[in-house]
Amino acid sequence: MAVTEEISSPPLSPMSAAFASSSISILPVFKFEVPINEHSVIELLRNELVPFNDRLSSVLHTDKKSVQRWRKVDFNVKDLVVAPTFPSGLSPEEYDQHLHEYLSKIGTEVFPKDRPLWEVHIIKYPTTIGGGAVVFKLSHAIGDGYSLISLLMKGFQRADDPSLPLTFPNVSLRPKAVRTNGCGFTLKCFNTISDVGVMMLRGRCLKDHKTAVRSGKPQLHLEPIVVSTINLPLEDIRQVKAKVQGSVNDVITGVIHYAIHLYMFKKKEDLGGDRMTSMAMLNMRSLRSFDNINEMMKAGIWGNGSISLPTPIPTFVPEKHIDRDPLEFVVRAKKSMKRIRDSVLVQFTFPITKLLKRMKGAEGVAEFIYSTLNNTTTLITNVIGPNDKMAMAGYPISDFFYILTGVPQSIVFTVISYIGSLKVAVTMEKGFIDSQLFTLCMKEAFQKILQEACDKDCKGVRNPS
Incomplete structure (x- = not known):
């Protein structure tokens, strides 16, 4: 060329x-x-x-x-x-x-x-x-x-009218202003120091335990994967969201954590004492005073404006498994997200990576990111997609999802909304994770969480597809 x-x-x-x-x-x-x-x-x-x-x-x-x-x-x-x-x-x-x-x-x-x-x-x-x-x-x-x-x-x-622009869900992206008193400021400082320290350790030596969803195999990004997709109705997601007064991210993170819990239980693995972490991707553009996704798309801000932040995956000893309230996983995910907001780790991440690049070059930053992902259990990343059915070159699109490859984890979740559903794609290490069983666990987790959110008398609970 x-x-x-x-x-x-x-x-x-x-x-x-x-x-x-x-x-x-x-x-x-x-x-x-x-x-x-x-x-x-x-x-x-x-x-x-x-x-x-x-x-x-x-x-x-x-x-x-x-x-x-x-x-x-x-x-x-x-x-x-x-x-x-x-x-x-x-x-x-x-x-x-x-x-x-x-x-x-x-x-x-x-x-x-x-x-x-x-x-x-x-x-x-x-x-x-x-x-x-x-x-x-x-x-x-x-x-x-x-x-x-x-x-x-x-x-x-x-697809219905090519002359009209695609529209996106009208969700608020601008973070809520929070007044911080003296105690709140002290808490933020403590959380930030703790989070920065843990982040540096995760990039070096702090590893999650090996489990039924984390093999810890070297060079895992080169291993074959199995892909499974699940559709979750947004209407049902919103019911759970309203019940816990959380966000869509809280709900989907809780569903994923509960699915991992169910899978490990069905694989008869001890659920107590394991250190398990999911890395949740946060879009930094949301900090730039955008009111909604339409404004963000029109701004056309290119590049890599996302960072990954750790969220602990709850684990319980086997005898207490049967007593777990499925909604507890969503509530815990909500608390973890709030805990992240009570820290300024987000603002520290880019300066840290910039300093690391200056000291060790791009390869040093790449090694740090790879090691962080390699030392944790899973990655959850999501994108807001269009409300409308799309067409490409005049051909109507019936389904749409995306995956990440080259990630050194045994299981990765990618989520996008499209015409009333959340499209969840799960990439799993081939030969290590039972993809059919895990897909069933994802569906079971969502059904149980939705049923609990409806106070066990909700009519017409739909099965995920």
Whole structure:
């Protein structure tokens, strides 16, 4: 590829530089109602998506001062589009399985350094809910979930009326102002010192215990994965949210923690005394006085504006398992999120990573992030998606989810909202976690939490799909 110019942009942020040194990628997966034409996808890429941001037509370049920047190159869009061949004559269920195995395969592949850090895979085979699929694979160095969602929304339309813009849930993003008295200030200082210390230890030596959901295997980011997806109705999520007076994040974190609890119990593993931690991704853009997601999308803030913060996963001794109130997991998740807000660790994280980059370079930051994830049990990341049914190049999208690959954990959860549901994708270490059993535990956890939120007399509790 011919180099054209180094785009006028600031140096990569510590987080983007760290992701450039890692193998973490984001894979949005779109399933379509009807078979999709490859030529239509290429034209969309060439005319709409690639021109939207210079990073999509650039490679990483280290300048004379050893600073990483983006450098534009000439390339053919067709070279970044792949149409894999699967066996013919299979059922839609079998093609779904091939799709998930294909996600595992491409998820462990490393991008060549001489071309832009993205590619598109067109699956020309029927699935259980449509006529084909398109998989985008993008390096996390390009941007985080909100950057990439804003990119994809640029080239997508509303399926019912392409002339109208996509809309997003009208949720408040601006943090509530909290008055802090003398005791509150002291608590914040104590929590911050404690949290910074624990964060540094997690990046070095403080490890979660090995359990039925954490193998602790070396080089886990290179291992094959199994992908499972679950749909949770937002209407039911809101019922639980209202019951505990929490947030959607509190509810989904509580459901995941309870599902892990159920899975370990069914695997007959001792639930007492284990140190288990989930890393919850927090979008730093929410601190920039945005009132809602529509404002954030219009602002077009690119890059990596998210950080991961630890949330303890509750564990109980076996004899007390049967007495657990399912809602307790949501309440504990809510308390953990509040505990994070009673600290200024969020504001300290970027200066710490910036200092670490100055001392040890981008590779040092990447090593610290990798070690932090490797030493914890799971990662939970979520993105707010559109209210409206989408279409790409005129083809209606029947389902949409995304996964993270290259993460050194045995189980990872990615969540996005789409037309009335939360789409939860679970990536699990193949051969270690029983994916079918865990999927059943996720559904059971949500049903029990919802039933408890409805005071055990709620009518019409729906099964997750």
